[in-house]
Every structure is written in structure tokens, then in C-alpha cells.
Amino acid sequence: MRGRAISFKTARREAGDNTAMSIIDFDFPRRGELRSALTDIAPALVAGVPIGLLFGAVAVAKGMAPLEAVLMSALVFAGGAQFAAIELWQHPPPLVALVVSTALINARHILMGISLAPKLKLLGMLQRLCGCAVMADENWALAERRAAGLPLTPAYFLGMGAVFWANWVLWSAIGAMLGPVLGDPRRFGADFAFIAIFIGLVVSLSKGARSAGVIAASALAATLVHAFVGSPWHVLSGAFAGIAAAALLDRKDAR
Known part of the structure; x- marks a missing residue:
């Protein structure tokens, strides 16, 4: 069964011509948009595996219960801030240091949101809030690249974010449960995976x-x-x- 299509029209005034107007009709099947989202985010999903495993293992080694580590990934969903918090983790936790360090790391999301906001016109307010709640560096950059050539649809933006979030939570959970057995993935150079992806994204943008x-x-x-x-x-x-x-x-x- 084919997914329901998302149709809309855009108008563009030709440069230097006050009368010429080109009308472009777009028809994006929802299933096709989800497929495009999965295709685009797939490399980041693979790169997220060792990082998620590493976070889960380090969190448990620092004294967190596996469930606490999984809840942190699900509710915070900010790899850099989570690692920073774990590095500072102790009993009792240094709340001021935790708040300042994680706020500084995540402040970039303000700039990312400002940059992406004009390109989310097809999304309702609730869809924007849900999509930005699961926005990370990788799916933000992919959304920017997509918006440079095609409109951002709810199926694409929300689908990509939801899958990326679920991937992070899943591998964090596995790392928390199997961390002592798996060891440190960084010994294989796995922590370079996200850097490699970002180099490619920067070049493409x-x-x-x-x-x-x-x-x-x-x-x-x-x-x-x-x-x-x-x-x-x-x-x-x-x-x-x-x-x-x-x-x-x-x-x-x-x-």
C-alpha cells in the first residue's frame, strides 16, 4: 500500500523579471520520504554504535545503574554533554559544574535551531518541537543539506530524528549491560567515526x-x-x- 502523498506548491520570482513566475509542483510520497531519511542517516547510525556502547560502558563504570544510563540517553540525547557529565560524575554530583559544562556544549543547538527554523515551514508547531527534541549534529547537518535542494517534510525530518534517537538509546543500553565484556571501543579507533562523517558533511555543504x-x-x-x-x-x-x-x-x- 502506497503512503499518502504530501503535496504543496512553491512560487519563485525569476531574478530581474517582475512578471515571470514559475510554479513548481512537488509530490512526495510519505514512504519515499522515510526511505530517503533512513538512507541519509544510515552512516550516522553505524557510526553511533561504538559511541553508544562506549557511553553505556563508561556510565556504568562511573557508578550509574544500567537503567539510569539508558534513561539519560533517552531523556538527554546529547552525546557530548552526556560524556561531559559522566566525566564530572561523583557523589554528591557537582551540580554547578554539570550545568555550566553541559549548557556550554549544548548552546550550539540554539544556533542550529535558528538556522533550521525557516526550512521547517511544512511542519506544525508540535512536529517542530518533537523534531528538534531529537535533533543532533548529524541529523541537523543532513537536514540542512536536504533543504538546500528539496523542502523538509515532516516524514523526512521526524523519521530521521526518531531513528537516530532510538539507535542511540539502543546501543547505550547494550553498552551499559555488556560494557565490561566489550571493553573500550576506542582502542579500535571507533571514536573517529563521527569525525569522518562530519568531514564528509562539511565538504558536501x-x-x-x-x-x-x-x-x-x-x-x-x-x-x-x-x-x-x-x-x-x-x-x-x-x-x-x-x-x-x-x-x-x-x-x-x-x-
Whole structure:
């Protein structure tokens, strides 16, 4: 049985012509959109396996019960912040340090949400809230890439986020239960998987010299701050350096 189609129209005014208007009809079967979402997120699902296993194992080693580790992955769903919290975990927990470090790491989601908001016009408010609740770096970047050529549909955005969330929770649970048996996946270099995916995504999103300048500024700032100040300050530093570089390049182009 074929999924119900999602149909809509967009209008685009041709540059330099006040009368020419092109109307483009799109027809996206829901099942096809889900299939596209699964295809796009598949590499990140594979890369998430060793990271999820590692988190579950480390959380239990730090004194968490397996159920607590699974609930943390399900409710927080923020790999970097979860690892930062686990590194600081002790009894009693240092609440101020936990709040500050995780807030700094996750502050990038504000910028990610601002960037993605105009591209979620086909989603209702509840759909936006649910989709952004399971938004991570990987599915955000994939959504941005998708929006560059096609509209973001609810089936694509929500389907991709839900599968990515379920994958993280599943492998965190397995890592929490089997961590002592599995050992540390980093000894196989598995922690490089997400980095490799992001390199590929950055290359695919790059659009010439301007993009290269923004990427270089962000990478340089993050690297220097990480080397001389430490985590988690490098996350925001890289983001703000990229924003500043983009603003400067836009001003230069305007002249």
C-alpha cells in the first residue's frame, strides 16, 4: 500500500523579471520520504554504535545503574554533554559544574535551531518541537543539506530524528549491560567515526571560497581554544568564529 502523498506548491520570482513566475509542483510520497531519511542517516547510525556502547560502558563504570544510563540517553540525547557529565560524575554530583559544562556544549543547538527554523515551514508547531527534541549534529547537518535542494517534510525530518534517537538509546543500553565484556571501543579507533562523517558533511555543504573561509575560521578558533583553554569552551568559540567570519565576508561582498 502506497503512503499518502504530501503535496504543496512553491512560487519563485525569476531574478530581474517582475512578471515571470514559475510554479513548481512537488509530490512526495510519505514512504519515499522515510526511505530517503533512513538512507541519509544510515552512516550516522553505524557510526553511533561504538559511541553508544562506549557511553553505556563508561556510565556504568562511573557508578550509574544500567537503567539510569539508558534513561539519560533517552531523556538527554546529547552525546557530548552526556560524556561531559559522566566525566564530572561523583557523589554528591557537582551540580554547578554539570550545568555550566553541559549548557556550554549544548548552546550550539540554539544556533542550529535558528538556522533550521525557516526550512521547517511544512511542519506544525508540535512536529517542530518533537523534531528538534531529537535533533543532533548529524541529523541537523543532513537536514540542512536536504533543504538546500528539496523542502523538509515532516516524514523526512521526524523519521530521521526518531531513528537516530532510538539507535542511540539502543546501543547505550547494550553498552551499559555488556560494557565490561566489550571493553573500550576506542582502542579500535571507533571514536573517529563521527569525525569522518562530519568531514564528509562539511565538504558536501561547502560552496566555494566563502564557505571555506567560514570553515577555516571556525576550525582554527576551536582548535586553539581547545589546546590552550580546554573543553567545552572550544564548541562555542568555533561557532562564534564561524558566525563572525560569515558576517565579515558578507560585508566584504556587499561592498
